[in-house]
Amino acid sequence: MAEIPFPLPDLGEGLIEATVLEWLVGEGDQVERNQPLVEVETTKSALELPSPQSGKVLKLHGAPGDVIKVGEPLIVFEVPDDTAGIVGTVPSEEAPKRRVRLSANLDDD
Amino acid sequence: MGRHAGSPVHHTVEGTDPGLNVQTHEPESPAPLPPVLLIHGFASSVALNWEQSGWIPALLDAGRRVIAVDLPGHGLSAAPEDVDSYSPSRIRADLLQIAFDEGARPLDPARPESGLDVIGYSLGSRLAWEFGATQPALVRRLVLGGPSSRDPLAEFDLAAAQRFLADGTPIDDESTANLVAMALASPNSDMYALLSLVEAIKEEPFDAAEAVPQQPILIVAGEKDERAAGLEALHSLVPSAQLMLIPGRNHVNAVTARAFKQAAIEFLS
Numbered sequence: 001m002a003e004i005p006f007p008l009p010d011l012g013e014g015l016i017e018a019t020v021l022e023w024l025v026g027e028g029d030q031v032e033r034n035q036p037l038v039e040v041e042t043t044k045s046a047l048e049l050p051s052p053q054s055g056k057v058l059k060l061h062g063a064p065g066d067v068i069k070v071g072e073p074l075i076v077f078e079v080p081d082d083t084a085g086i087v088g089t090v091p092s093e094e095a096p097k098r099r100v101r102l103s104a105n106l107d108d109d
Numbered sequence: 110m111g112r113h114a115g116s117p118v119h120h121t122v123e124g125t126d127p128g129l130n131v132q133t134h135e136p137e138s139p140a141p142l143p144p145v146l147l148i149h150g151f152a153s154s155v156a157l158n159w160e161q162s163g164w165i166p167a168l169l170d171a172g173r174r175v176i177a178v179d180l181p182g183h184g185l186s187a188a189p190e191d192v193d194s195y196s197p198s199r200i201r202a203d204l205l206q207i208a209f210d211e212g213a214r215p216l217d218p219a220r221p222e223s224g225l226d227v228i229g230y231s232l233g234s235r236l237a238w239e240f241g242a243t244q245p246a247l248v249r250r251l252v253l254g255g256p257s258s259r260d261p262l263a264e265f266d267l268a269a270a271q272r273f274l275a276d277g278t279p280i281d282d283e284s285t286a287n288l289v290a291m292a293l294a295s296p297n298s299d300m301y302a303l304l305s306l307v308e309a310i311k312e313e314p315f316d317a318a319e320a321v322p323q324q325p326i327l328i329v330a331g332e333k334d335e336r337a338a339g340l341e342a343l344h345s346l347v348p349s350a351q352l353m354l355i356p357g358r359n360h361v362n363a364v365t366a367r368a369f370k371q372a373a374i375e376f377l378s
Binding site for chain 1: 358
């Protein structure tokens with residue numbers, strides 16, 4: 001078995017930290033990819049973080065009310081050795097998040 | 110997950126295109142239930158209020174078809190210059206057209222997928238309340254999150270906000286100062302569009318007693334939501350409504366609460 005830590009991801013908008021509101025999984029739980037892991041709150045909004053991978057939850061960092069900085073450990077997963085090496089190199093199944101951009105059509109004026 | 114921005118069918122309401130961003134999400138295993146319309150709050154958006162907060166995945170997992178709309182001047186919707194585009198009555202007319210274009214049909218006892226369930230948060234709850242009251246033939250059930258019986262936006266000191274934005278003059282009124290701070294903190298918010306919305310709301314302030322929805326209603330708020338003080342006044346108008354307070358949560362962070370989502374999904378099933 002291998003341990004894979006998952007740090008608090010960059011939440012954009014120049015945010016540097018988030019406060020844990022509530023854990024939605026517990027240590028020892030088997031979680032699936034995209035399963036909601038935790039609710040956190042930033043200075044701008046509250047959000048739910050989905051799991052980046054499947055695996056067994058080994059350790060949770062931070063109790064409700066604790067502040068975690070971006071890049072600091074949030075959760076540690078335990079995965080079988082044969083999958084540990086390739087995590088992070090497998091292409092994501094998900095299409096990139098769609099961004100809609102409105103562009104002016106100058107010919108229409 | 111089926112998803113698109115903008116409706117394939119394009120209708121104008123009262124002759125102008127509101128340019129609202131519409132997202133529909135299709136569940137993998139659809140339940141025999143009506144679609145769910147999501148209406149976000151002031152200075153929020155579909156992305157903040159419903160996507161990042163985990164509502165859309167939770168509703169899809171429950172087999173619900175989701176219709177989510179960015180209010181004018183919010184999210185990916187257009188920010189028209191005329192104040193009329195932001196009036197609550199105009200927004201309700203646009204939402205009705207969007208719901209119809211996205212396949213919602215009047216309630217028919219023989220068809221379990223007919224009708225429309227509506228979930229609103231904050232300002233979205235006010236719009237949902239009025240939408241339910243004025244569309245009894247379409248709306249089946251309502252979930253009102255973080256609602257107010259008074260209208261904090263109607264009491265907004267617009268002149269003070271404009272002075273603050275122009276030269277930094279401090280805002281005396283606490284509620285106005287809080288709303289401006291919230292709007293400034295909101296990513297990519299268009300402050301001038303938000304002030305147009307406030308201006309339009311001041312012309313049509315919320316009067317909950319004026320039209321009371323007859324549908325089954327679930328009211329949810331954070332226990333520490335300072336606006337929830339008016340919940341009793343709202344509840345007295347709809348005594349049969351279910352009331353749920355989420356321990357330890359406030360107006361901002363009640364949105365993500367698992368207990369809120371679970372209660373709403375159960376109530377709408």
